[in-house]
Amino acid sequence: MATVNLEHVTKIYEGKVEAVKDATLDIKDKEFIVLVGPSGCGKTTTLRMVAGLEEITKGTIRIGDRVVNDVEPKDRDIAMVFQNYALYPHMTVYQNMAFGLKLRKFPKHEIESRVREAARILNIEELLDRKPKQLSGGQRQRVAVGRAIVRNPKVFLFDEPLSNLDAKLRVQMRAELKKLHQRLETTAIYVTHDQVEAMTMGDRIVILRDGVIQQVGTPLEVYLHPGNRFVAGFIGSPPMNFIPATVISKNSAFWVKTSGFELKIPEDKVEKLGPYKDKEIIFGIRPENIYDKMFAVAAQKENTFKVKVDVVEPMGNEAYLHVLSGSDLITARVDFRTKASPGEEMDLVADMNLMHAFDKQTEKAIM
Amino acid sequence: MKKRYGELIHNISAWIIALIWIIPFVGLLMTAIRPMGELLNGWWNFKVLHLTLKNFVNAWNHPNVPLSQGTMNSLIVAIPATVIPILIATMAGYGFSRYRFPTRKGLFILIVLMLALPQQMIAVPIFNLMNKLGLIDNYLGLIIVHTAWGIPWITFFMRNFFTTIPVAVEEAARIDGASDTRIFFSIALPIATPAIVSAAALQFTWVWSDFFLALILVYSPDKLLATQRIPLMRGVYFVNWGLLSAAAILLMLVPISVYTFLQKYYVKGMIGWSSK
Numbered sequence: 111m112a113t114v115n116l117e118h119v120t121k122i123y124e125g126k127v128e129a130v131k132d133a134t135l136d137i138k139d140k141e142f143i144v145l146v147g148p149s150g151c152g153k154t155t156t157l158r159m160v161a162g163l164e165e166i167t168k169g170t171i172r173i174g175d176r177v178v179n180d181v182e183p184k185d186r187d188i189a190m191v192f193q194n195y196a197l198y199p200h201m202t203v204y205q206n207m208a209f210g211l212k213l214r215k216f217p218k219h220e221i222e223s224r225v226r227e228a229a230r231i232l233n234i235e236e237l238l239d240r241k242p243k244q245l246s247g248g249q250r251q252r253v254a255v256g257r258a259i260v261r262n263p264k265v266f267l268f269d270e271p272l273s274n275l276d277a278k279l280r281v282q283m284r285a286e287l288k289k290l291h292q293r294l295e296t297t298a299i300y301v302t303h304d305q306v307e308a309m310t311m312g313d314r315i316v317i318l319r320d321g322v323i324q325q326v327g328t329p330l331e332v333y334l335h336p337g338n339r340f341v342a343g344f345i346g347s348p349p350m351n352f353i354p355a356t357v358i359s360k361n362s363a364f365w366v367k368t369s370g371f372e373l374k375i376p377e378d379k380v381e382k383l384g385p386y387k388d389k390e391i392i393f394g395i396r397p398e399n400i401y402d403k404m405f406a407v408a409a410q411k412e413n414t415f416k417v418k419v420d421v422v423e424p425m426g427n428e429a430y431l432h433v434l435s436g437s438d439l440i441t442a443r444v445d446f447r448t449k450a451s452p453g454e455e456m457d458l459v460a461d462m463n464l465m466h467a468f469d470k471q472t473e474k475a476i477m
Numbered sequence: 478m479k480k481r482y483g484e485l486i487h488n489i490s491a492w493i494i495a496l497i498w499i500i501p502f503v504g505l506l507m508t509a510i511r512p513m514g515e516l517l518n519g520w521w522n523f524k525v526l527h528l529t530l531k532n533f534v535n536a537w538n539h540p541n542v543p544l545s546q547g548t549m550n551s552l553i554v555a556i557p558a559t560v561i562p563i564l565i566a567t568m569a570g571y572g573f574s575r576y577r578f579p580t581r582k583g584l585f586i587l588i589v590l591m592l593a594l595p596q597q598m599i600a601v602p603i604f605n606l607m608n609k610l611g612l613i614d615n616y617l618g619l620i621i622v623h624t625a626w627g628i629p630w631i632t633f634f635m636r637n638f639f640t641t642i643p644v645a646v647e648e649a650a651r652i653d654g655a656s657d658t659r660i661f662f663s664i665a666l667p668i669a670t671p672a673i674v675s676a677a678a679l680q681f682t683w684v685w686s687d688f689f690l691a692l693i694l695v696y697s698p699d700k701l702l703a704t705q706r707i708p709l710m711r712g713v714y715f716v717n718w719g720l721l722s723a724a725a726i727l728l729m730l731v732p733i734s735v736y737t738f739l740q741k742y743y744v745k746g747m748i749g750w751s752s753k
Contacts, residue, residue: 163648184654196645200667209663210653257653 112174112187112264112297113139114160119169121155121321129155131321133169142291142298144312146305147344152321153301154269160299161190161267173265184213189258190267194274195250197242197257203229204238207257214261228256231290248279255287259294266291266298272307284310305345309333317341334464339392339473342466348397348430350466353438355393357386357467363412366393366465370436371415376462382477383467391476394466397430400442402450403457414459419450433458509533509722516718532723539710544724547703548731550616554691554702555684558620562627563677569628570635571665575647585636591629596689604693612694619694623684631676638672639665671745678739682732703728 114137121130130152137143145153158164160171162183171178178186189210197206204225211221229235232252242250251271258266271287272280288311291298302308308315309329317324317332317340325337336342342350355368357375364375364383375383383391403409417433417440424446431442431450442458450456467476507520510528536544572578573585603622604613612618642665650664666673688704695701701709707724710717736743 161648161652163651183648183652188652190649190652192645192649194643194645196643196649198646198650198664198668200670209650209655213654213659257649261653 113137113172114265114297114299115170115172116156116160117170117172119156119159119171120167121152121159121164122167129321130159133321133323135316135323135326137297137299140295140297142288142300142311142313143316144300144302144308144314145316145318146302146308146312147318147324149303150320151318153303153316153318155321156318157190157267157269157299157301160265161188162186187264188267189261189263189265190269191251191254191258191271193270195242195254197250197253199242202239202241203234203245203253203256206242206253207260210257210261224260224262225256228260231259231293232256247275248283251275251283255290259290262296264297266296268298268300270302271300273302273304280307287311306347309345315345317344319344335475336466337475339394339468339475342394342468342475346396346398348441348443350394350396351400351438351440352468353393353395353435353440354390354470356388356390357383359387365412366391366467368393368436369438370417370434373415373460373462373465374412375465379465379467379477386467386476390470392468392470392473394468395440395460396464396466397441397443399461399464400440400444401459401461402431402442402444402448403459404449405445405447406459408461409457409459413462414457416455417458419452419454419456422448422450422452431458505722505725508718509726511719513717513719532717532719533727536710536720536724536727539706539720539724542698542701542706542709544703544706544727546699547701547706548727550700551685551703551731554616554619554623555681558623558627558684559677559681561620562624562631562680563673565624566628566631566676567635567666567669567673568661569632570637571639571661573632573636574639575644588629588632592633596626600689600693603690607694614695614697614700616695616700619690622690622694623687626690627680627683631680634676635669635672638669642668671742674739674742675745678732678735678743681735685732686728 114135116133116135119130119133120128122128133152133156135143145156147153155164159166160173162178162181166179173186173188198209201209207225207228208221211224216224225238226235229238232255234249234252234256237245237249237253242253245253251274254271268287272283275283284307300307300311302311312329314326314328315332316326319340325332325341327335332341332345336345336350339352343352353368355366358365358367358372360372364380364387365372366375401409403414415435417435419431419433420439421432423430423432427446428443429446429448429450431444431448433440433442433450433456440458444450444458468474469476504520508516509532510530511520512527512529512531515522515525515527538545573581607613607618607622610618612621646668647660647664650660655663686704687702691702691705695705707721707728710720710724
């Protein structure tokens with residue numbers, strides 16, 4: 111168990127490509143932290159630098175109190191689970207799990223008891239004599255996790271470990287990994303491109319883009335208070351609507367004016383949006399904060415707007431509406447009983463208490 | 478229906494090609510296992526058919542150039558001339574596929590270029606070099622030349638195979654606590670077994686069947702390799718085709734057994750690595 115600290119860590123490949131830029135991150139002891147972002151954002155490179163599989167161009171990485179910049183992977187007391195499992199194909203499951211312990215010269219009976227215990231926890235006891243090619247994807251994943259936990263390391267590193275599994279198994283393994291973490295209480299760094307995985311698993315989430323950390327926070331923090339437009343668009347599904355707008359003052363109140371509607375800004379947000387009066391901003395609203403007027407409880411004139419329905423996607427427990435407001439395309443996640451039908455006009459209600467606003471130039475959150 | 482006809486045509490063509498391919502060998506076999514008198518009207522004439530292994534026995538125990546001794550000599554050359562280059566080139570191939578070092582690209586291009594070098598072009602320099610080293614008519618000289626000749630292509634072959642193995646497997650071993658040497662011997666080498674076996678089978682066959690290099694470097698009658706002995710079995714006034722054919726078949730038996738025995742690995746090695 112240990113903390114992991116990254117201080118101004120930079121990775122430049124072959125003097126050209128800057129994969130990670132000045133990353134600073136403090137991971138607490140026993141924390142499950144998720145690095146998330148689109149491909150090429152530097153999340154795997156960051157993880158590999160912590161593992162010691164990539165050299166650090168600049169900065170410092172600490173595991174516990176020790177600077178590990180020049181420490182070999184084997185001496186960092188970490189264990190890693192790879193995306194393609196990376197099991198040793200010529201060894202049995204038992205040998206795969208015992209390999210690390212054998213190299214560390216553990217006594218035979220200790221190896222045996224650790225492997226059997228890990229196999230019991232992961233429910234793979236009956237697979238110990240099989241070779242990796244005789245296992246299904248889910249079983250291989252368990253073995254890869256087993257190989258990591260037998261060593262009882264200070265830090266677990268997971269590099270997109272569920273991305274090769276089918277959707278159903280992924281959900282199941284997600285819960286199992288989380289449960290395992292609660293049981294072992296080992297610091298874990300988990301890399302994924304799947305924001306749902308990040309939200310459901312992480313104690314905290316680190317969102318990266320183009321090698322730069324965009325925001326660090328609990329799942330709820332980054333969902334409710336995204337620091338910039340990228341984070342707002344990346345976290346949440348379907349993604350947040352971004353609509354070019356102007357802040358205007360009318361009838362002693364402030365309004366968001368877009369090409370299709372004018373909506374009143376709640377009083378508690380005026381203080382921060384006031385300075386943007388008559389200026390252009392990016393208005394953000396999540397699809398789940400827009401309601402079909404027929405099923406909205408707090409529909410008022412100042413938070414209702416008219417749209418033309420383009421596409422209706424019934425999902426069973428809800429429906430996604432793709433609508434046109436002026437020249438803006440908007441997605442709404444509404445009650446499944448909606449009567450919306452393509453080509454027709456309808457009224458939608460926005461929960462303006464949950465609105466977001468971003469600076470047009472910097473794309474940073476205004477509030 | 479159309480598909481069935483297509484398949485039928487494919488099958489028939491395959492059979493025809495296979496038959497054409499095998500006819501010379503059948504001829505060789507017939508010549509070897511039938512007495513000389515029956516072959517005068519052509520081996521395909523089966524009006525009278527007597528089978529005999531006499532030619533094989535005669536070739537094996539030939540009074541001047543016994544194939545038994547030749548086989549032993551060939552093995553003395555072929556085994557080390559297979560094992561040594563495989564050992565060196567497997568390590569080199571692994572190095573080329575995994576490590577970044579300054580002259581890597583240039584060296585690799587050099588190796589590929591060497592593959593294109595015809596043996597005849599360097600026959601004289603090889604003879605001179607071995608002569609200076611005092612290794613003419615010495616198996617060590619022949620083994621060195623075969624080793625040098627084998628290393629480039631085996632390096633190329635092994636490097637290509639190693640690039641198909643996911644690096645993650647070796648990285649996992651690194652994190653598990655393995656050193657570079659340990660990773661090579663405990664992880665990369667066992668995974669590469671099919672490729673090593675394929676390369677070994679090819680190199681062995683190449684050395685075994687070699688006539689040219691042996692002709693340049695070995696000349697003492699008792700040191701002659703198996704391939705060198707067959708032409709000497711041809712008499713001055715009379716050619717015993719049965720004897721020559723039997724000797725040729727005996728010579729072929731060794732590489733054929735090697736391939737048959739290692740077939741499982743051989744196919745895998747040619748396809749590349751897969752975790753499936």
